[in-house]
Amino acid sequence: xxxxxxxxxxxxxxxxxxxxxxxxxxxxxxxxxxxxxxxxxxxxxxxxxxxxxxxxxxxxxxxxxxxxxxxxxxxxxxxxxxxxxxxxxxxxxxxxxxxxxxxxxxxxxxxxxxxxxxxxxxxxxxxxxxxxxxxxxxxxxxxxxxxxxxxxxxxxxxxxxxxxxxxxxxxxxxxxxxxxxxxxxxxxxxxxxxxxxxxxxxxxxxxxxxxxxxxxxxxxxxxxxxxxxxxxxxxxxxxxxxxxxxxx
Numbered sequence: 001x002x003x004x005x006x007x008x009x010x011x012x013x014x015x016x017x018x019x020x021x022x023x024x025x026x027x028x029x030x031x032x033x034x035x036x037x038x039x040x041x042x043x044x045x046x047x048x049x050x051x052x053x054x055x056x057x058x059x060x061x062x063x064x065x066x067x068x069x070x071x072x073x074x075x076x077x078x079x080x081x082x083x084x085x086x087x088x089x090x091x092x093x094x095x096x097x098x099x100x101x102x103x104x105x106x107x108x109x110x111x112x113x114x115x116x117x118x119x120x121x122x123x124x125x126x127x128x129x130x131x132x133x134x135x136x137x138x139x140x141x142x143x144x145x146x147x148x149x150x151x152x153x154x155x156x157x158x159x160x161x162x163x164x165x166x167x168x169x170x171x172x173x174x175x176x177x178x179x180x181x182x183x184x185x186x187x188x189x190x191x192x193x194x195x196x197x198x199x200x201x202x203x204x205x206x207x208x209x210x211x212x213x214x215x216x217x218x219x220x221x222x223x224x225x226x227x228x229x230x231x232x233x234x235x236x237x238x239x240x241x242x243x244x245x246x247x248x
Contacts, residue, residue: 016087023083028076035068039148042071042155045127049135050144057145067148074156078119082112103177111170114222118166119159126158126214133210158211165200165219172226183231186223193223 031038040047043056050056058064085108093101138144175181186193194216201216 013091016091020080020084020087024073024076024080027079028073031072031076032069035072038075039068039071039152043148043151045123046131046135046146046151048128049131051135054144056148056151058149059147060149063147063149067152071152078116081115085112107170107173111167114166114170115163118162118164118218121166121218122158122162126162126211127155129214130158130211161215162218165215166222168219168222169226169229172223173230176230183227186227186230190223194220197223 047056058067089104089108093104096104135144172186175186176183197216197219198212200219201212201214
C-alpha cells in the first residue's frame with residue numbers, strides 16, 4: 001500500500017487523462033480523411049439557402065485547410081464524450097455513497113443524450129430556419145458570401161448554446177436532489193424562469209429573434225420536464241440521516 005494517497009490519486013488522474021486524450025486522437029485520426037465531407041455536411045443548411053451563383057468563401061489563406069480539421073477535432077471530442085464521462089465516473093465513484101452512485105449514473109447518461117439532442121435540434125431545426133431568415137433579409141444589392149471560418153464559429157456557438165440549454169432537466173433534478181430547492185418552490189418561480197430563458201436566449205445566440213425564441217421555448221419546456229422528473233424524488237432530513245448512518 002502506498003504511503004501517499006494523494007500521489008496515487010494524481011497518478012490515476014493522469015492515466016485517465018491520457019486515456020481520454022488517446023481516444024480523442026484515435027477518433028480524430030479516423031475522421032480526418034472525411035474532414036471536407038464533414039464540413040460540407042455542416043454547411044448544408046446555409047448552402048441550400050444561398051442565392052443561385054453564390055458560394056462560401058475563405059478570406060484566410062490557410063482557412064480551406066485548417067477549418068475542416070478544426071471541425072473534425074470538435075466532432076472527435078463530441079463523439080468521445082461518453083468515454084470521457086466514463087473516465088470521470090470511474091475516478092470519482094470510489095468516493096461516493098451507494099445512493100449517490102445510483103443517481104450519478106442516470107444523470108451522466110441523460111446529460112450526454114440531452115447534449116446530443118440539443119445539437120441535433122440546432123442542426124435540423126434552428127440552422128435551416130436561421131439561415132433562411134438571414135439570406136432572405138439581405139439587401140438586394142448585397143452579395144451573400146459567407147466566410148467558412150466565420151460560419152464554423154457561428155455554428156459551434158449555436159451548438160454549444162443549445163447543448164447547454166438542453167441540460168435544464170438535469171440541473172432541475174440536481175437542485176431538488178441536493179435539497180437546494182423543491183418542485184413547489186420552482187413552480188412558483190416559473191414566470192422568472194420564462195423571462196430568464198428568453199434572456200439567456202438573447203445572450204447565448206446570435207442577435208436574431210428566431211434563434212433566441214427557438215432556444216428559450218425548449219428551455220422552458222425542459223424546465224417543466226425537469227419538474228416532472230424531480231417530483232419523483234423529494235429528499236428529507238430523515239432520509240438523509242438514515243442514508244448517512246447506513247453508509248457509515
